[in-house]
Amino acid sequence: MAAPARRLCHIAFHVPPGLPLARDLQHFFGFQPLAVREAAGWRQLALRSRDTVFLVNEGGGPGEPLYGLDPHHPVPGATNLCFDVADAGAAARELAALGCSVPVPPVNVRDAQGTATYAVVSSPAGNLSLTLVERTGFCGPFLPGFRPVSSAPGPGWVSHVDHLTLACKPSSSPKLMRWFHDCLGFHHLPLSPGEDPELGLEVAAGSGRGGLRLTALQVPTNNLVPTLVLAESLLGVTEGQDQVEQFLARNGGPGLQHVGLYTPNIMEATEGVAGAGGQLLTPPEAYYQQPGKEKQILAAGHKPSLLARQGVLLDGDRGKFLLQVFTKSLFAEDTFFLELIQRQGATGFGQGNIRALWQSVQEQAARGQEA
Missing domain, CATH: 3.10.180.10 (2,3-Dihydroxybiphenyl 1,2-Dioxygenase, domain 1)
Incomplete structure (x- = not known):
């Protein structure tokens, strides 16, 4: 390196x-x-x-x-x-x-x-x-x-950068991974057991409807450097563009799509951001109505109604959970956004949330067309 x-x-x-x-x-x-x-x-x-x-x-x-x-x-x-x-x-x-x-x-x-x-x-x-x-x-x-510049102490909702996500062109992740490895010392971080670094983790939407490929990179033994996540679209039939395709089109090419900001208390952070007028994305109601979702939220020690009201997503099992919420874009071009993330032992990036959100949005769109 x-x-x-x-x-x-x-x-x-x-x-x-x-x-x-x-x-x-x-x-x-x-x-x-x-x-x-x-x-x-x-x-x-x-x-x-x-x-x-x-x-x-x-x-x-x-x-x-x-x-x-x-x-x-x-x-x-x-x-x-x-x-x-x-x-x-x-x-x-x-x-x-x-x-x-x-x-x-x-x-x-x-x-x-x-x-x-x-x-x-x-x-x-x-x-x-x-x-x-x-x-x-x-x-x-x-x-x-x-x-x-002297300023009064802030609320401290955000403690550090958890991860950086780059929106990439299809099939470009292996090249980018090698570049960040050779130049800055990043190494492949498996998101699932036995994951092929050339393929990353495929988060399929199901039924040939596309999905995302996520490849995580980390500087070994250095937690002062955030994890780098490469995100690219999987080929498939989708209802319009997915989030990566939208970013590539509106940004005019690849780039930093979002920054994951770690918060020690996501409920306090989201309440503070929303109370200050910050715009958070609201997941479809169907997300919280998935089979087993209420039980999962309760197992993590949270109230389903409170998470739904704040728009907080939850993923994980076996005592390890991840909570996350996304802001709307910080720019009129609808490109870059922020993510607030809290980890309760989980090390991934909400793969289940990506799949569930994708499916619930698709189902919601289908119901709207039938009405």
Whole structure:
């Protein structure tokens, strides 16, 4: 591996001037301003919720924003993942030797709180770039070049990034998996016993109606780097586009589809987000009426009526459960969204939920056509 990732530093967004993403992250999801930089036509605001940091790059000056790359993409979205590495300069040289594009070669940034070195690498996943930063010589709250921002403590609904999901073109997962393995040290993480890493986990919708292929990747023995999930559509007949196909069409290609944010109390988090005006997806009523679903929810120690009211999904068995809820897209283009996730011993990604939701939506659509 050329540049083993040691920690996720932040996730960067690129948005046009005036788009209220930074405001929405604060008002609806409890993020608080951490540091800001305004220069050369850019306003860069870092926001934090515990160990989760989002960097909103707003504008589009003649140069590049610090610690990133302007993708000149017509659709706003999450376009950069920043990872801490041991030696950013050496990592950039090794990646270039592997044939990777390094549009921003190593840059040294210094201020009164210390120094950092970073380089930006293009990824094969659409408009997603990777920033490799070395900041052992920095003692500030974020990164050199940014002015710290004082703010009141937030509600802390979100503790850290659980996973990152990339929407990929069909049959592209093996290539992407090899790239992230060779360049950043990610390894295949089986989601089911005996899973073939070339095939991933197939979550079929049933009756030839398509489905999703999920391939999970993880940096071994390093829980400071979130799991990376590659999602692609399975061939089949569907009622319109599935969620991955929709993202590819509306985003203009592959990219970061959603970020899974871990919450220690999903009921408190969803109540807080909804109470603040955040928009959460409401599962079809049929999801909670599946045979055995009420018993499953009770076994996990929750009330079925409360989960249904909050739109929280639950998957798992044998004492290990996963709870999750999805937001509506953060952008008008209906692309990138957030997921709130709480784990009660489960390590997967709600494969049963994906299948059940797919089937219940299809059945609901069929009933609507019959009416």
